[in-house]
Amino acid sequence: MSDERTAELAKAIDTLRDRRAVLRGAAVVGLAGVSVPLLAACGGGDEAGSTPSSTGSSSAPTSAPTSAPSSAPSSAGTPSSGGGGAVLGPASDVPVNGGMVFQDAKVVVTQPTAGQYKGFTAVCTHAGCLVRTVENNTITCPCHGSKYNATDGSVISGPAPAPLAAVPVAVDGTNIVASA
Numbered sequence: 001m002s003d004e005r006t007a008e009l010a011k012a013i014d015t016l017r018d019r020r021a022v023l024r025g026a027a028v029v030g031l032a033g034v035s036v037p038l039l040a041a042c043g044g045g046d047e048a049g050s051t052p053s054s055t056g057s058s059s060a061p062t063s064a065p066t067s068a069p070s071s072a073p074s075s076a077g078t079p080s081s082g083g084g085g086a087v088l089g090p091a092s093d094v095p096v097n098g099g100m101v102f103q104d105a106k107v108v109v110t111q112p113t114a115g116q117y118k119g120f121t122a123v124c125t126h127a128g129c130l131v132r133t134v135e136n137n138t139i140t141c142p143c144h145g146s147k148y149n150a151t152d153g154s155v156i157s158g159p160a161p162a163p164l165a166a167v168p169v170a171v172d173g174t175n176i177v178a179s180a
């Protein structure tokens with residue numbers, strides 16, 4: 001073996017000794033409880049248990065839903081019958097044994113017997129059409145032919161699944177009003 005070669009080997013051995021010393025030192029430090037940062041610094045990847053340093057990942061949810069649905073139910077569909085009652089129309093428009101559909105208010109008023117007025121929602125319980133006619137104490141829906149009793153709103157026939165809901169009405173002077 002040449003001197004040159006021997007010198008190279010000696011140098012390599014020294015280098016190995018230095019590395020071992022560094023590794024040994026790291027092990028000692030690790031036993032002292034500081035190993036986590038050192039291991040993390042080795043770039044060994046993200047293993048479970050590593051504590052997030054929180055610089056890169058903004059994990060806090062900042063876009064939390066803030067709101068409740070803003071579609072507050074309004075009074076659509078219900079006749080406005082505040083304090084004194086909304087005027088539906090002249091009582092003279094409501095014949096005995098017949099009735100009148102007040103389309104704006106969506107109320108049908110009947111007069112099964114003279115002087116006795118009854119009010120119901122005009123919205124058919126089948127599919128929501130407005131009922132149209134009242135004849136012989138029968139309220140009829142034009143859409144699919146449901147028929148209701150003009151005295152109590154009950155279903156006589158047709159696809160309607162439920163009676164017409166009552167709407168309290170009264171006579172105020174010459175008018176029919178929806179009372180509270």
Ligand code: FES
Nearest residue numbers: 124126127141144
């Ligand atoms: Fe009235 Fe169908 S909506 S019968």
